[in-house]
Amino acid sequence: MSDKLKILYIDDEPDNLTGFKATFRTQYHIFTAENAGQATELLQKNRDIRVVFCDQRMPGKTGAEYFAEIKGTFPLPIRILITAFADIEAVISAVNQGNIFRYIRKPWIEQDIISAIEESNKFYVANSLLSVKNDELQKAYTELDKFAYSVSHDLRGPLTGILGAIDVAKEMSDINELRDLLVLMEKSVFKLEDYIASMHDYYSSRRGELKISDIDFNMVAEELKDFYRIYTTTNKISFQTVVRQPEAFRSDELMIKMILNNLVTNAIKYQKRNFENKCIDLNISVYDGLATILISDTGIGIPESHFDEIFNLFSRATSLRAGSGIGLYNVKSGLLKLGGKIEVSSVLGEGTVFKLIIPSK
Amino acid sequence: MRLSFILVENTEIDLYIASKLIKGIAGEVVVEKFLSSEDALDHIAFEKTKKADRTIILLDLMMPRLNGADFISLFEALPDRVKDRYQIVIVTSSMNRVELDRLSKRRNVELVIEKPLTREKFKSLLEQIQMDANEKEV
Numbered sequence: 329m330s331d332k333l334k335i336l337y338i339d340d341e342p343d344n345l346t347g348f349k350a351t352f353r354t355q356y357h358i359f360t361a362e363n364a365g366q367a368t369e370l371l372q373k374n375r376d377i378r379v380v381f382c383d384q385r386m387p388g389k390t391g392a393e394y395f396a397e398i399k400g401t402f403p404l405p406i407r408i409l410i411t412a413f414a415d416i417e418a419v420i421s422a423v424n425q426g427n428i429f430r431y432i433r434k435p436w437i438e439q440d441i442i443s444a445i446e447e448s449n450k451f452y453v454a455n456s457l458l459s460v461k462n463d464e465l466q467k468a469y470t471e472l473d474k475f476a477y478s479v480s481h482d483l484r485g486p487l488t489g490i491l492g493a494i495d496v497a498k499e500m501s502d503i504n505e506l507r508d509l510l511v512l513m514e515k516s517v518f519k520l521e522d523y524i525a526s527m528h529d530y531y532s533s534r535r536g537e538l539k540i541s542d543i544d545f546n547m548v549a550e551e552l553k554d555f556y557r558i559y560t561t562t563n564k565i566s567f568q569t570v571v572r573q574p575e576a577f578r579s580d581e582l583m584i585k586m587i588l589n590n591l592v593t594n595a596i597k598y599q600k601r602n603f604e605n606k607c608i609d610l611n612i613s614v615y616d617g618l619a620t621i622l623i624s625d626t627g628i629g630i631p632e633s634h635f636d637e638i639f640n641l642f643s644r645a646t647s648l649r650a651g652s653g654i655g656l657y658n659v660k661s662g663l664l665k666l667g668g669k670i671e672v673s674s675v676l677g678e679g680t681v682f683k684l685i686i687p688s689k
Numbered sequence: 690m691r692l693s694f695i696l697v698e699n700t701e702i703d704l705y706i707a708s709k710l711i712k713g714i715a716g717e718v719v720v721e722k723f724l725s726s727e728d729a730l731d732h733i734a735f736e737k738t739k740k741a742d743r744t745i746i747l748l749d750l751m752m753p754r755l756n757g758a759d760f761i762s763l764f765e766a767l768p769d770r771v772k773d774r775y776q777i778v779i780v781t782s783s784m785n786r787v788e789l790d791r792l793s794k795r796r797n798v799e800l801v802i803e804k805p806l807t808r809e810k811f812k813s814l815l816e817q818i819q820m821d822a823n824e825k826e827v
Contacts, residue, residue: 492805
């Protein structure tokens with residue numbers, strides 16, 4: 329319907345309800361109820377009701393009692409009591425118990441109601457913003473906890489490895505042994521460097537604004553092939569790309585590249601060792617504003633029991649290869665920002681296929 | 690006293706360092722190395738370890754799949770006759786004091802060593818094991 333504020337008015341006098349509705353229907357979306365039962369039904373159906381006005385004197389239940397009751401079940405709408413001067417005791421106790429936001433004296437005048445609604449709405453908006461911020465904060469804290477764990481493992485781990493190696497190296501005289509050690513130290517340094525790069529992706533995929541531009545997937549695929557040529561040649565991996573893009577596609581190029589880079593790196597990293605026909609296939613097709621991307625490899629595969637967790641931060645499905653557990657998390661959160669999704673299918677020991685669907689912006 | 694070692698460590702460099710230190714300081718002892726904690730646990734549970742008077746398990750904590758803490762819990766579920774042959778020494782870069790404190794109080798955990806494992810730390814570990822062994826004999 330409209331984006332008018334939704335207001336509920338409860339009064340046992342039908343005349344009052346009609347009057348209220350007639351006065352405010354042009355400005356607000358008004359719901360009316362003659363008793364508590366009707367009111368609760370309306371609140372149930374219309375979760376976005378912002379403000380509830382209720383007459384204090386009603387048969388069965390007073391307005392203050394009704395508000396005390398719905399405070400727990402419908403905490404969001406702002407509650408305003410309409411009352412005659414004689415009920416001031418009830419008002420004071422309702423205010424003190426936090427059951428009502430404010431009260432309006434009967435008979436009400438139009439201006440009072442409007443100002444009450446506007447004030448309530450401000451309060452409502454501020455409150456919901458606060459709860460959204462609180463949720464975000466909670467999430468940020470959870471990730472910070474994970475990050476603290478990761479600092480000791482992924483940052484400190486490779487460093488202590490190098491320190492330990494230096495300690496051992498001091499007593500070594502055999503140059504060949506020293507060389508072996510250097511190779512291992514180099515690996516630790518690469519691991520650190522990898523980690524720092526993925527932390528950078530992590531922040532840009534979460535915080536950065538999207539920069540939307542036309543994307544030519546042929547170019548993207550060519551760049552990927554060039555970039556990974558050294559790795560694919562030295563590891564004897566055949567890297568094939570097929571791109572069908574008959575129409576324009578708009579998205580954030582850096583984000584798309586980050587996503588594809590992570591998936592191709594994984595496809596290279598998790599190849600089976602000593603396997604003859606190592607392959608990576610990248611297949612991109614764009615139709616009807618949707619890009620469908622398939623990346624398949626002949627790697628070690630992922631056990632089905634791990635499908636759900638591989639996209640979690642710091643989740644590792646294997647101890648066979650180096651990894652920080654951030655890559656696929658970045659892929660997933662990048663896709664989330666682009667409005668896309670990802671599916672995985674895999675056969676252990678045979679390979680893995682990631683399927684991405686990304687809408688054009 | 691015949692000592693032997695089982696290394697459970699998913700980082701290649703740390704595994705290499707530990708085995709170098711052991712061979713350099715403890716001399717010719719049996720060292721069995723595992724990059725996967727699950728394989729190490731199987732090896733112990735099925736009693737495939739080489740016979741020795743005492744076997745020290747150097748255990749990393751932060752490992753994928755089966756982490757060190759879970760390894761200890763599964764280890765504790767093994768029969769006493771198996772468990773009694775081993776002592777666990779945690780070797781970790783974790784800075785989580787609370788967790789380390791809690792783990793160090795577990796029955797089969799002898800000691801917690803902070804990474805990097807160095808000659809000094811390894812020597813004092815050997816001394817402590819020797820002292821413990823003497824105490825038990827007396």
